[in-house]
Amino acid sequence: MKMNFTARQMRVYDSVRETTEKKLSKFDKFFPEGAEMDVTFSRSKNVEKVEITIHSGGMMFRAEEGADTFANAVDEACEALERQIRKNKTRLLKKVRDEGFKIAEEDVPDVEEEFMFNVRTKSFPFKPMSVEEAILQMDMLGHAFFVFKDASTLETCVVYKRHAGGYGLIIPEED
Secondary structure, three states: OEEEEEEOOOOOOHHHHHHHHHHHHHHHHHOOOOOEEEEEEEEEOOEEEEEEEEEEOOEEEEEEEEEOOHHHHHHHHHHHHHHHHHHHHHHHHHHHHHHHOOOOHHHOOOOOOOOOOOOOOOOOOOOEEOHHHHHHHHHHHOOOEEEEEEOOOOOEEEEEEOOOOOEEEEOOOOO
């Protein structure tokens, strides 16, 4: 797996980088060749943070953890990523298993379906607008993100509030 390291407004020593590479190499067994891992180190007050994002095909796994040392933060992020991977693998196996034993619909009694997630559906007018207007709409609604159609490109985009303050913009990218 290709690993990309970034340090925000600081220097990461080679020993920390080597230790991190060693700990993260265990994820190679979960992903095929061509998968990428982005590791970002940052320091905020007395907390050392590590952000790990794994891109593999259309799947993305992400963990962000802070601790007193980078080694502890990497350990916590690894645990979080492992939980995400296990959870995803379990869901996929369940889906494959359930679809393997499909029963004809007329044989199934009328029973209320149970969902793993409580999903609330909402619709709203989808008019083209600028990024600034989308941020204003998001703030007025009190939401953490807002989906909109960019007036200049007519692409569907997302603006969101960042944990560190400020805003982010997600723009779709063609494969």
